[in-house]
Amino acid sequence: MKPYLKTLILFPLILQGLVTALFWFLNWDFEPTPFTRYLMVAFFLTTIPAFLIALVAARFRYIRHNIAAIVLCSSLISFFYCNVASYFYLLFMGKQDASFWQWLTEGGLTLGILSACCMIFYTLFVLPWLLPKTKSL
Numbered sequence: 306m307k308p309y310l311k312t313l314i315l316f317p318l319i320l321q322g323l324v325t326a327l328f329w330f331l332n333w334d335f336e337p338t339p340f341t342r343y344l345m346v347a348f349f350l351t352t353i354p355a356f357l358i359a360l361v362a363a364r365f366r367y368i369r370h371n372i373a374a375i376v377l378c379s380s381l382i383s384f385f386y387c388n389v390a391s392y393f394y395l396l397f398m399g400k401q402d403a404s405f406w407q408w409l410t411e412g413g414l415t416l417g418i419l420s421a422c423c424m425i426f427y428t429l430f431v432l433p434w435l436l437p438k439t440k441s442l
Contacts, residue, residue: 308437309363316435317355320427324351349394351424354386358428359435366440369433376425379432383424388417 324347361367361378392408403411 308441309359309366312359312432312435313356313363316359316432317352319431320355321347321352323427346394350387350390350420353390354383354424355427357382357386358424358432362432362436367436368440369436369438371436372429372433375428375432379425379428380421384417384421387420387424388413391416391420 321344325344328347358379361382362375365374367374367378388409392405392413395408405413409417
């Protein structure tokens with residue numbers, strides 16, 4: 306597990322910083338004190354799936370050259386997590402009254418596919434540099 310410590314720490318941390326900076330740059334004002342909101346939204350919608358992807362990579366001991374496994378793991382985790390997390394986020398914020406199935410058919414599926422694509426690109430560009438070159442015993 307020690308060779309994957311860098312992956313488990315840096316992979317979600319880099320994404321947290323990137324998404325928070327993107328929210329700040331796009332000026333998504335949710336509250337009078339938006340920066341804490343940016344951190345919270347970025348944590349729940351991007352950092353948790355990034356940590357889950359890093360955890361799966363560490364558990365199955367992926368190396369830099371397991372591109373197909375990295376893409377499959379990243380797409381499945383981000384698609385399912387982002388669909389469920391986005392629905393519950395909108396539900397708790399009081400902006401969603403529909404059922405989960407109705408939400409999926411009215412645009413939630415598109416949001417899940419878009420978030421999966423973004424996470425796959427991030428994973429393909431960052432994760433191979435953080436993974437070890439060879440499997441350790």
